Amino acid sequence: MDKILKLSAFILTAYSAYSMKWSLQEYCWILWMTGLVYTWVCISTAMIQIVLTVRKDQKLYLPNLPFAGWMDPGKFVILLSITAVLAGGIAFIIYNFLFGFYGIFLSFFAEMYPYRFFGRDGFINTNFFTPAIWLIVVFWPMPVANLLARYKDFFGPKPWRRLVFPLQKEIIRMHLLILIMPVITMLCFIFFRNYYSDIVIIILTAVFYFFPEWKRKQPVPAPSAADPVIPEERPADWKFTTDDLFKELESKKRSTIYQREIDWAKDYERSLMPSSYRYPKEGDIYESAEDQIISYLTAWSAPYTGDGSAMLFKGERILINTESRDEKPVVAYAIPVEYEKLHVRMVPEKVRTSPKYGGFYFCFSTKDLNEKFRLISG
Known part of the structure; x- marks a missing residue:
């Protein structure tokens, strides 16, 4: 589905470029405007999703915000909503500043008509939003196609991360296109003199839609000089869990x-583990297949994690509420679906009423989730 959407977006953009006879200068500004629209939509949808789901997802904030476990839901909604709007506003200002800088750069090296918006003395002296809206109205096919091709970016389970998507995706993509454009233009001019600008636009559009997206790798800490020598590969006789x-x-x-x-x-x-085992994912809901004694962890507004054990009855459900860094996690963190009910039953009142207490959660092995639980949704 994603490939079909990207291919459709590419075809729509290429057709628009051909039928509207885009120049290279216009294409540079269209790329700028497309990235800007993507950024605005990322920020807007993130703020809206946070505000609309914060009440329902209050317990999902437990690992990062311990007070989410005891704070009044109404106050928590207000606090997170205000925080989301402020964060979105700050992101909006920062990204507009970055795109404004790129706009000044383009006004020197890709000057185009109308010069009062996109000329050397035009862009820097005009209202930032006026040329942006003008571009959207005139060259709408590419930003619309881009939004459709990347629709998943606007409906993910972690809206807070969406505030940095433009920095991780669109701005990097713009840097790449700016770097390769002179080289591609020169080569196309050599081989396709009469049609070089059209060929350049087609190539850059293909790069824009199909170039693999950059994903940050988790850094691996380097061993210190005092560390023992650990072999690169797992020893053949390794039997430790x-x-x-x-x-x-x-x-x-x-x-x-x-x-x-x-x-x-x-x-x-x-x-x-048997090959038939399913590895847990964030958002999965499991139901206990039997009465079982389980362990739980408690969060505190202090460098400390407590624990305890309690009975989880058959039919009671848990929600996998964190995303693992491992593609195939051997454990998963979860919270009960009926949080308050199990909270009162499992955690002693003395712990629950402590001023620094921040809630409780579970850590289940993939083995237990497959053998002692039933997957309800995921």
Whole structure:
């Protein structure tokens, strides 16, 4: 579906460029305007989604905002809504400033008619929104096509992240196009003198829609000089799970656990799981298939995490509320669907009424989720 939408967006843009006879200068400004529209939509949809879902998703904020567990829902909604609007407003100002800088750059190197908007002395002396709206009205096909091609960016489960999408996607894409445009233009001029501008626009449009999106990789900390030498590959006789590693740490058999060892332990645990097992994902809802004693963790507004155990009855449901960094996680964090009911039953009142207490949550292994729970939705 995504590929079809991107192909359709490419065809619509290419057809518009041909039928409207876009010049290279116009195309530069159209790219600028397309990125700007994408940015505005990202910010707007993020703010709207946060405000509309904050009441329903209050418990999902527990890992990052411990006070979400005890704060009055009405006050929490007001606080997060105000924060979302302020964050969106700040993002709006910052991105408009960045695009304004690019606009000044284009007014020197891609000057076009009407010069009162896009000339060297025009853009810098006009209202920022006036030339932007003019471009949207005249060259609407490309921003519309881009929004359709990237519609998933506006409906994701993490609206706060959407505020940085333009920085991670559109601005990087604009940098790339600016860097390669002179080279492509020169080559096309050499080989297609009479039609070079049309060919350049087609190539750049293809890059715009089909170039793989950049994803940030998690940094891997470098070992210190005092660290023991850890082999690159997992030893063939490795038989440790993550629980085994932490048990050795508790029993003083080891003084530390290295990230590489944790990765090996996770790989080993995955190798023990049947291929039919389903790995949990954020948003999954599971139902307990039996009465079972489970462990829970408590969050605090302090550098401390508590724990406890309680009975989870058959039929009670949990929600996977965090996204794992691993493609195939061996554990997943969750909260009960009926949070308040289980909160009162499981966590002692003395803990719940503590001033620094911030709520409770679960950590289940993928093995337990497949063997002791039933997937209800996901």
